[in-house]
Amino acid sequence: MSLRHALLALLDAGPMTGYELAKQFDTSVAYVWNAPHSQIYPELRRLEALGMVVAEDLPRGTHGVKRAYSLTTDGAAELVRWVVEVETPARPRDAAYLKATYYEYGSFDDARRQFREHRDHYRLLQDHWQRHVTQLERRETVLLRQRLALADEAARSAIAAYKVHTYEGLVERAKAEVAWAERGLDLVDRLQRDTVVAHDEPTARPHVALGTTGPPLGR
Amino acid sequence: MSLRHALLALLDAGPMTGYELAKQFDTSVAYVWNAPHSQIYPELRRLEALGMVVAEDLPRGTHGVKRAYSLTTDGAAELVRWVVEVETPARPRDAAYLKATYYEYGSFDDARRQFREHRDHYRLLQDHWQRHVTQLERRETVLLRQRLALADEAARSAIAAYKVHTYEGLVERAKAEVAWAERGLDLVDRLQRDTVVAHDEPTARPHVALGTTGPPLGR
DNA sequence: TTACTCATGTAAGTAGTTACATGATTCC
DNA sequence: GGAATCATGTAACTACTTACATGAGTAA
Numbered sequence: 001m002s003l004r005h006a007l008l009a010l011l012d013a014g015p016m017t018g019y020e021l022a023k024q025f026d027t028s029v030a031y032v033w034n035a036p037h038s039q040i041y042p043e044l045r046r047l048e049a050l051g052m053v054v055a056e057d058l059p060r061g062t063h064g065v066k067r068a069y070s071l072t073t074d075g076a077a078e079l080v081r082w083v084v085e086v087e088t089p090a091r092p093r094d095a096a097y098l099k100a101t102y103y104e105y106g107s108f109d110d111a112r113r114q115f116r117e118h119r120d121h122y123r124l125l126q127d128h129w130q131r132h133v134t135q136l137e138r139r140e141t142v143l144l145r146q147r148l149a150l151a152d153e154a155a156r157s158a159i160a161a162y163k164v165h166t167y168e169g170l171v172e173r174a175k176a177e178v179a180w181a182e183r184g185l186d187l188v189d190r191l192q193r194d195t196v197v198a199h200d201e202p203t204a205r206p207h208v209a210l211g212t213t214g215p216p217l218g219r
Numbered sequence: 220m221s222l223r224h225a226l227l228a229l230l231d232a233g234p235m236t237g238y239e240l241a242k243q244f245d246t247s248v249a250y251v252w253n254a255p256h257s258q259i260y261p262e263l264r265r266l267e268a269l270g271m272v273v274a275e276d277l278p279r280g281t282h283g284v285k286r287a288y289s290l291t292t293d294g295a296a297e298l299v300r301w302v303v304e305v306e307t308p309a310r311p312r313d314a315a316y317l318k319a320t321y322y323e324y325g326s327f328d329d330a331r332r333q334f335r336e337h338r339d340h341y342r343l344l345q346d347h348w349q350r351h352v353t354q355l356e357r358r359e360t361v362l363l364r365q366r367l368a369l370a371d372e373a374a375r376s377a378i379a380a381y382k383v384h385t386y387e388g389l390v391e392r393a394k395a396e397v398a399w400a401e402r403g404l405d406l407v408d409r410l411q412r413d414t415v416v417a418h419d420e421p422t423a424r425p426h427v428a429l430g431t432t433g434p435p436l437g438r
Numbered sequence: 439t440t441a442c443t444c445a446t447g448t449a450a451g452t453a454g455t456t457a458c459a460t461g462a463t464t465c466c
Numbered sequence: 467g468g469a470a471t472c473a474t475g476t477a478a479c480t481a482c483t484t485a486c487a488t489g490a491g492t493a494a
Contacts, residue, residue, distance in 0.1 A: 076425035
C-alpha cells in the first residue's frame with residue numbers, strides 16, 4: 001500500500017490539495033510511483049477518516065472551495081513506521097521480459113521492433129531521471145526546497161543525498177535496460193545470419209495438439 | 220493481462236494440468252512472472268470458455284480425475300498476436316525506490332538495514348537467475364527440451380537464445396541492484412561521518428502542521 | 439496412520455485502470 | 467466567448483492477494 005505512504009511523504013513538504021498531489025504524481029514522483037487522481041481522492045478521504053491527515057476547506061475565487069490536506073502526528077508516525085519497516089519484496093512481474101522469452105513466435109523483425117521500443121523507452125526514462133538528479137543536486141525542485149527549509153541543519157544533506165542516490169540508481173537501471181535491448185538487437189542479427197528463415201517470417205510456430213481446433217460452438 | 224499469455228506459452232510445451240502449471244509458476248517462470256493457483260484455475264476456465272485451450276479429463280488413481288489443458292489453434296494465434304504486439308510499458312511502481320527516497324525519516328541504522336535487505340534479496344535472485352541461464356545453456360530444463368523437440372531444426376537455436384538472453388538480462392539487473400544497495404551503504408557511512416546524529420536516531424522528523432494532532436473523535 | 443504431494447477449487451478483500459461526470463476559474 | 471487549467475469526485479471493471487476448503491494418492 002505505497003500510495004498511502006507516497007501521499008503522506010508528499011504532504012510532509014506542506015499542505016496540498018488532491019489536485020496538487022495528483023500533479024506531483026504526474027511529474028516528479030511519477031517515475032517511481034504512479035497514481036491517477038481517481039485513486040488519490042478516495043485515498044485522501046480514507047487517510048482523513050483514519051486521522052492521518054486533516055483537511056482544511058479553502059475558498060477559491062468567489063464560490064469555489066478546495067480542500068488542503070496536511071499531516072497529523074498520527075500520519076507522521078505512520079510515515080516513519082513505513083520507512084523503517086522492512087517489507088517482503090513484491091513478486092517479480094515483468095511483462096517485457098516474459099514476452100522476450102518467447103520472441104521466437106514472431107519474426108526477426110518483430111523481435112527487433114520489440115527491442116527497439118524497449119531501448120527507446122528506457123532512453124527516455126534515463127533522460128527524465130538524469131534531469132531529476134541534476135535538479136535535486138542543484139536544489140531546484142520545489143518540494144525538496146520546502147523539505148530542506150523545514151528540516152534541521154544536520155538533516156539537510158541526508159534528505160537530498162537519499163533522493164539523489166535513488167534517482168541515480170534509476171538512471172543506472174535505465175542504462176542497463178538500454179544495454180540489454182542493444183545486446184538483444186545484436187542477438188537477432190546473429191540469429192538471422194545463421195539461418196535461412198526470411199526476416200519477416202515467424203521463427204517458430206506454436207504447436208497445436210491434433211484435433212484441437214477449438215469448439216465449433218462459437219465464442 | 221500477461222498471466223493468460225504465460226499460460227498459453229507454457230502449454231505450447233505440451234498438455235498440462237492446472238497444478239503442473241502452478242508448479243511452473245513456483246519454479247522456472249516464477250522469477251519473471253508470478254501467479255498463485257487461485258489465479259490460475261479460474262483463468263484456465265476462462266481460456267477454455269474462449270476456445271483458446273481444450274481440457275481433457277484424465278483419470279488419476281481409482282476415483283480421481285484431473286484436467287489436462289492443451290492449446291487450440293485460437294490459443295496459438297492469441298499467443299503469437301501477443302508476442303508481436305508492442306505494448307505501452309507499465310507505469311513505474313517501485314516500492315523499494317520510493318521508500319529509499321525517504322530514508323531520512325529513519326536512523327542511519329534503519330537505512331543500512333534496508334540497503335542490506337535489498338542487497339541480499341537481489342544476491343539471491345542473481346543466483347537463481349544465473350543458475351537458470353546455465354540450465355538453459357545446457358538444455359537441462361524439461362520445458363525447453365520439450366519445446367526444442369517439437370520445433371523445426373532452424374528455430375531451435377533462436378528458441379534457446381531468446382530465453383538465455385532474457386535471463387542474462389535479469390542477472391545484469393540483479394547485479395545492478397546489488398551495486399546500488401552497496402553504494403547506498405557507503406552513502407550512509409559517509410553521511411554519518413559528516414554528522415553528529417547518533418546512529419540509531421532518526422535523521423529527520425516529519426513536520427506536523429501546528430494544531431493538527433488529529434481529531435479527538437477517535438478512529 | 440500420518441505426513442506429504444497431487445489436485446482443484448471458492449470467497450472476500452485490496453489495488454489499480456479506464457471512463458464518465460461536473461463545474462469553477464483564469465487568461466486570451 | 468472559448469480554451470486551458472483548477473478542482474473533485476463516482477462507477478465499472480480487471481488483476482492480484484490471502485485465506486478458506488476439500489479430498490485423493492503415495493510412501494514411510
